[in-house]
Amino acid sequence: MxxxxxxxxxxxxxxxxxxxxxxxxxxxxxxxxxxxxxxxxxxxxxxxxxxxxxxxxxxxxxxxxxxxxxxxxxxxxxxxxxxxxxxxxxxxxxxxxxxxxSINFASAAPSTDLFPVEDFKYAINQVLERDQGEAFSYQKSQGFLPLRKSIRKYFTKRGINSSLNQIQVVSGAQQAIDIISKILLDYKDQIIVEDPTYFGALQAFNSRKADIKSVKMEQDGADLEEMESYLKKNEIKFFFTMQNFQNPTGINWSRKKQIKLLELAAKYDFYIIEDDILSDLYYDQKRVNNLKEYDEQGRVIYIKSFSKVFMPGLRLAFIVLPETLLPEMLEAKYATDISSGGLTQRAFDYYLREGLLDKHISLQRDLFQKRYKLMKNQITEHLPKEIKITFEITGGLYFWIKLPENRDAQEIYEKAAQKGVVFSPGYLFSINKKYSNYFRLSFAAVDDQQIKRGIVILRDVYNDFRGTADNYDYSPLL
Amino acid sequence: MxxxxxxxxxxxxxxxxxxxxxxxxxxxxxxxxxxxxxxxxxxxxxxxxxxxxxxxxxxxxxxxxxxxxxxxxxxxxxxxxxxxxxxxxxxxxxxxxxxxxSINFASAAPSTDLFPVEDFKYAINQVLERDQGEAFSYQKSQGFLPLRKSIRKYFTKRGINSSLNQIQVVSGAQQAIDIISKILLDYKDQIIVEDPTYFGALQAFNSRKADIKSVKMEQDGADLEEMESYLKKNEIKFFFTMQNFQNPTGINWSRKKQIKLLELAAKYDFYIIEDDILSDLYYDQKRVNNLKEYDEQGRVIYIKSFSKVFMPGLRLAFIVLPETLLPEMLEAKYATDISSGGLTQRAFDYYLREGLLDKHISLQRDLFQKRYKLMKNQITEHLPKEIKITFEITGGLYFWIKLPENRDAQEIYEKAAQKGVVFSPGYLFSINKKYSNYFRLSFAAVDDQQIKRGIVILRDVYNDFRGTADNYDYSPLL
Known part of the structure; x- marks a missing residue:
């Protein structure tokens, strides 16, 4: 028994x-x-x-x-x-x-053991005590006012200034992208995305039947010359970008390119959607800058999600909008789901006001920094030299890995999955199934042992393909 | 000026x-x-x-x-x-x-004092204790599996049979309408709605640039002859309907018309979206039937929300889908907001399994039945005879009121609002600003005293307009 x-x-x-x-x-x-x-x-x-x-x-x-x-x-x-x-x-x-x-190098969401459940539970109960039934009534479509105030303050500290009116609460970054598409995109409208980019965004843009052009990513941001030559002949609605620890490349835009991008937006009259998921996870000394900080003309629609550094299942994110888009935003949010959940908004507001978010993010940063270093070392040490980390990165949650041209990441994926190791094949991040010899390796949901074991398994799988099962490097997996 | x-x-x-x-x-x-x-x-x-x-x-x-x-x-x-x-x-x-x-005859959402806050708080804490961090991780796009099972059971008891696969969890009925539009509607596709109908649905359909035709409501459902003569010449994607206590008319579809509608759907090959918000609130002896109960061919996409009988701020609803639409649904939900909030789904599941929802709805039904009777009496007793309840209704949360042809409900609205009484003018419920001499009077968010006071204020405002300030009927407002 x-x-x-x-x-x-x-x-x-x-x-x-x-x-x-x-x-x-x-x-x-x-x-x-x-x-x-x-x-x-x-x-x-x-x-x-x-x-x-x-x-x-x-x-x-x-x-x-x-x-x-x-x-x-x-x-x-x-x-x-x-x-x-x-x-x-x-x-x-x-x-x-x-x-x-399995060993999950695919997920960019932190594992559940990292969630501050007790603190958040406390916040929920405090809020229920305080607000009673109000916590479960319809909220305003724009969001719970005190939360909009507290997040505004949070943004201000990070150099992002806005009026209260400009802040919209939504149910996660994916909804932000979806609703902004609703506002800005008509049938067949042209837009530009980074290449490679986040596939969830591509899905939302495709659902609005957008005509999507992509611009190649370089170490310091997208290729702006390629972009401008396109802009000279085409009118676009917006450019979709992740400025820091971009998904999937991990790169940061340089200050120089950020300024140049804003100039292009003014010159060719388009919006920029800045999707900020990871800028809190910088691992060298200094914090990184968001494009929105330099946006003097109201060209940047800034999306902030804490899903990857807090708790993704909350489904909460924020948009800082140019004033001109506010009425359309209210209407679109209403038509989408009326408003985001009341209790979640109130509890997150409480959590934020108590200063708990900053503390939690700081802990997460330390933790992920260690994993980042470990994974980088393991990759360099164990994977064959022909497998490369494509870009230098200094933060975030993943590496963008390049195989030799003639290798297919999907093949490796299937073999590795059989041995319990999964990652994200490169074709997922492109509009036309490019990047067949790339993949994204995330360290968000794996512990130290899994990182060590997973990289060695990847090496073995790869070497099997290469036909050279070299075991010289084998080490005990502890 | x-x-x-x-x-x-x-x-x-x-x-x-x-x-x-x-x-x-x-x-x-x-x-x-x-x-x-x-x-x-x-x-x-x-x-x-x-x-x-x-x-x-x-x-x-x-x-x-x-x-x-x-x-x-x-x-x-x-x-x-x-x-x-x-x-x-x-x-x-x-x-x-x-x-x-103010006296709010406009809102169809129950006032917050009716919410079972303590019970739900208990459910939340039980779930947090049980699931810890998992409650805040990404849920499957289709929804938390145990919740899908418990709601399926709930539906089965009410004559709505489906496989587990066919059940999708969404963030409220508005999101259900929005996502279904995403799946079914291409640019300029034709659809039919009831006339009058829910304005939130119209907004969602407009956002997908649908070509909307409306069919007149009668005491026993939409005018199906009018509908068929349209169907003979046009191909439509779907018909959007509320079969019970329709918004705003309050009418129920007769069994005969329900069957006829299903026949039309088969003959002219279209889907029916059944938006079920209020069928729990029947005030005569017997429960009412949903169209989905008779749907043998998988034509009906059934949306169930408990917002109006439970707590709207939860943002939770369910779709029962024809099997054929399942893959598109998963993709659309993902592209919309990835998944609905985890904690909410788990707490609602707990609440449902404990049998608390049925108990709560039963209490609400008794309460609203009393208000319904009171309001009906007050209208009949105090409002001039030329102001009519348009249809006989036996449940739900509102009356659809008709003024003489030459009267403008909006004018009355403005005067009444100045005296603290608000309602929903008729033009809100139509695609082409019809129904200027109608309005919807809801008793969801008002208590007995407010009903009594509000109706008398409406009478006085109306009489002022009529130019006959007859005070003979004045009664103490207690």
Missing amino acids: LNINLKEDSSSALYLQLYKELKDKIKSELEVDTKLPPIRKLAAAVGVNPATVVRAYDMLADEELIYKKVGSGSFVAPDRKIIQSKNREDMLKHGQIKLAE | LNINLKEDSSSALYLQLYKELKDKIKSELEVDTKLPPIRKLAAAVGVNPATVVRAYDMLADEELIYKKVGSGSFVAPDRKIIQSKNREDMLKHGQIKLAE
Whole structure:
């Protein structure tokens, strides 16, 4: 019988405690297809009502951690069967399960153990105490006013000045991109993006049927000569850019190019959408600058998300808009989802005002800096010299890796995935499936051991392809 | 008078243009506490409908650029006082109090004192205890699996059967409409809506540049002959409908028309979007039927929101989709905002599993039934006979009121608003500003005393217009 202890005096209900204990055991010690104790037996052993066990089992079944066989009981679910399944829904789940078991260099979102759950829970309860039902009423489409005030202050400290009117709360950076597209893009409108760029943005632009041109990325920002020669012949609505630790290249725009870009925007009359996800994660001495700081003419639409340095599941982001776009923004946000969630906005506002966000980001920066150094070392040390980090980077969450021209990252991806290592193949980041010999290697969701093990696995997979399974470099994976 | 020029041919709506012009003047030339022109005067001077001025003024007030004084008009807001105010919360409350002081027949959202805050707070804390950081990680785009299971069960009990795959979690019904539009609508595609209908839906369809045809509502549903004669000559993508307690008419579709509608959908090959917000609020003996219950061919895309019977600020709704649309849905949800908030989904799931939603809805039904009866009585008793409840209704949250043909609901609106009573003028619910002599009177956010007082105020305002200030019917307002 399983060794399980429940606390009568816990604030957590008995069936929830039981569910958690069982879940831990399934994840850590129980083999696939192990039979769980019969309901009455477990109930008697643990000292709870059978109904309590039923509820716990039901929850585990709902999460597909266990399966039920009529007449014979409940069993630990076999991941493998799921993988073989053709069913689309199962495929998706397969993705989730694989991720949990594997070394995940694909995700740019931090792993859940880094989340400040206790602090945020405190914030939520404070806010519920304070605001009661108001926290669950419709918020203004523009966002909860005190949050707009506190984030404005936060931005001001970072050199981004705006009036309160210019700040719009949205449900994450992806929604920001989607809503801005709604406002600015008509059928077949032309825009420019960085090449390579974030695929979620491409999806949003494609959904508005935009005509997308891309401009090559260099070590210090996009190729502005290429851009200007295009601008001379074409009228564009906007340029979409990540100025710091760009996704996926990791590069920063130089001050010089930032200024030049603003000049181009004025000369050729277009907006710039600056998507700022990672500028907090700088690992050399000094902070990096956002384009918005230099925007004197109101050309830059600034999007700020904390998903990658805080908690992505909150679905919260901010837009600093040029004044002229405000009415359209309000209308578009309303037509999109009326407003973002009230409780989330209020709790984040509280968290921000208490100074907790700054502290948390500072911790994250230290942590990710260590991982960044480790991963860089591991890449340099273990991967063959012909595999290169494409650009020098000094922050963020990933490296943009280049294979020799004749190599296909997708092939490596498939072999590596079989060994439990996943990353993001390069073609995902382009409008025309370029970058087949590139991939993005993220260190957001992996610990030190996983970084070490994962890089060695990648090396072995690559060498297998090269036909030279050189094991000279093999080291114990501890 | 202010010097203002609007362009009829601009792509920006007239009220937005007006709003922008006024805002510029407030920021540049108008002194604090300057009185803005009366609505009709400005409307006449600029050459627009008074409703246009009202909307522009409303937006300015929302941004706290102007303030309204009951009985004397709108004034430029005193920035300085706002800035000097130390207490942010007071400011908010000020805003809140303003609403609370008025009698709000406009809002179809329940007032915050009806929210089950304590129960939901408990659910949140249980979930945080159970799931820790996972509650704040990215959720699957399709939604948190256990929630999809529990809502599926909930639907099954109500005669709506679906596979788990067919259930998509979204951030509120408005987002459901927006995302479905994204999937189904190309530039200039034709659709049909009910006439009158929900303005938020019209906004979403307009944003996709749909070609919108509307079909007249009758006591038992839309005029299907009118619809079929249109279908014979036009190919439409979908028909948007609220089958129960329709917004704003309050009517229910008859079983006969429901079946006929499904036949038309099969014959002319289109989807039906059923937006179900209020079917839980039936006040005669028996529950009402959703179209989706009879949908054997997978023509109906069913949207279910609990915002109006639970807590709107949660921003949570569900779509039951035909299987064929599933891949597009996942992609569209991803491109829209990746996924809905994790904590909200998990807490709602908990709340649902505990059976608390059913209990709460049952309480709401009893409460709103009483208000419904009271309001119906008050209307019949106090309003002049020439003001009519347009349709017989047996549930929901509002009455669709008809004035004599030559009366303008907007005029009444302005006078009533000065006396603290607001409602929704009819033109809001149409694609072409029809229904000028209609308005929607909601009892979602008013208590018994407010209903009594509000109806009498409406009567007096109306009689003032009629030029017959008959006081014979005056009764003490208790």
